[in-house]
Amino acid sequence: MRVDDDASASRRDGASKRPRLEDVAARVGVSTASVSLVLRGVPGPSERTRQRVLKAAAELGYQVDRTASLLASRRTRLLGVMVDIHSPFHADLVEHLHTAAEEVGYDLVLSTQTRTRDEHTAVETLLAFRSEALILLGPTASGDALAALDRKAPVIAVGRRIADADLDVVRSADDDGVGQVVDHLVELGHRAITYVDGGKGVIATDRRRGYRAAMRRHGLEAHIGVLRGDNTEAAGERAARQLLDGAELPTAIVAFNDQSAIGVLAALSRAGVAVPGEVSVVGYDDDALSRLSCFNLTTVSQSAREQARHAVVAAVERLDQGRTEPREVVLTPRLVLRGTTAERV
Structure with missing residues (x-):
């Protein structure tokens, strides 16, 4: 009976033993240093060696002991990303950030802003x-706080x-992006062009300024109209209802x-107003929702992929x-034409 117990214990110990870096190296016949380089994605080993190491690691069920690696190197190789959980555009950015970080041997840690969790937290x-x-x-914190x-x-x-x-x-040039929108609408014959604002903050200020400047550039000062709003669908709906009541x-x-533009579309649809037949609508960000066929929203792309790449x-x-030395990268936004804008009838 005791022999059987010992044998069972031995089998359990063998089954629970985690494969080590040395086991992968022995399987392939290379040094542990080479295996480490391959598993960390660091250049050096040949492509043939890399493939053999990855195959051996998979066969052995080897998993990198991240805690031990971090303790040994005193580095985490982690990039912390603060993201607004309610922003589809931020979701696009995070996806591209992951790709860009992995290409250079880094990983991401995400921390979210919510309605009850602020930027500081x-x-x-x-x-x-x-x-x-x-x-x-x-980020919305002051320049001094960020510094x-x-x-x-x-x-x-x-x-x-x-600033300063x-x-x-x-970033992208937000004022230029909204300016491109106004230029496009004017080319289509529109003059009465109303802007639904984004509330407080630098981004909202730049886009609002871009709208006003473009309207003045086209001699449309008398048609400038800015409605209070924010970055939500609800704000877009409220603004559209205000216009419908006018x-x-x-x-x-x-x-x-x-998101705000989608709120505008929803309110106009419920009121029986045809888009773009009666009213053209344009958003900003080119997020995943704007590309859905049910919205097919004309918008402005901020080049999420390029912003993510430059950030990493x-x-x-x-x-x-x-x-x-600090560096500012300013990307030129791009107007994306879809189905919510048309010539003025």
Whole structure:
């Protein structure tokens, strides 16, 4: 009976023993250093060696002991990303950030902003997880606060202009993007073009300024109309209802973002107003919802893929290459024509 118990214990111990780095190296016949390079995605080993190591690791069921690796290197190779959970555009950015980070041997830690979880809490969580750099999507904190945070870990602000702060910034030219929208609508014969605002903050200010400047450029000062709003569908619906209650509808409506524009579309549809037959509608961001066939929304692309790539490059330059001078990358937005705009009838 005792022999059987010992044999069972031995089998259990063998079955529960985790494969080690040395086991993978022995299976392939290479050094543990080579195996480590392959599993960390670091250049060096040949493609043939890389494939053999990955195959052996899969066969043995080897999993990288991340905790041990971090303790040994004293680095986490983690980029902390603050994201607004309610923003479809931020979701697009995160997807591209993951791809860009993996290509250079980094991973992401995400911390969300919600209606009950503010920006400060989200950032503190990223620091608690030892994020080496912080990629903040649409931060609202002051330039001074972000500069102080940058002294704890390199900060890359994405999507927002930050004046007089020594920070890395990656953004698109929001005023130019809205200007392109107004230019397009004017070319279609529209004059009564109303803007649904995005509320407070630098991004909203830049887009609102772009609308006003473009309307003046076309000699349409008398038609400038800005309605109170924010970044939600509900705000777009409220603004559209306000217009529907007025004496005369504008022939075109430009919304702060795609979510707001979708709210405008919903309210107009319920009121029986044809889009784009009676009113053209344009959003901003080119998020996943805008591309759905049920909306087919004309909008402005901020090049989420390029913003993500530049943000990761900036982080790697700060962490691995020692760059200390701040850098601002400003991308040119691009008008995306779909089915919610047409010539004025």
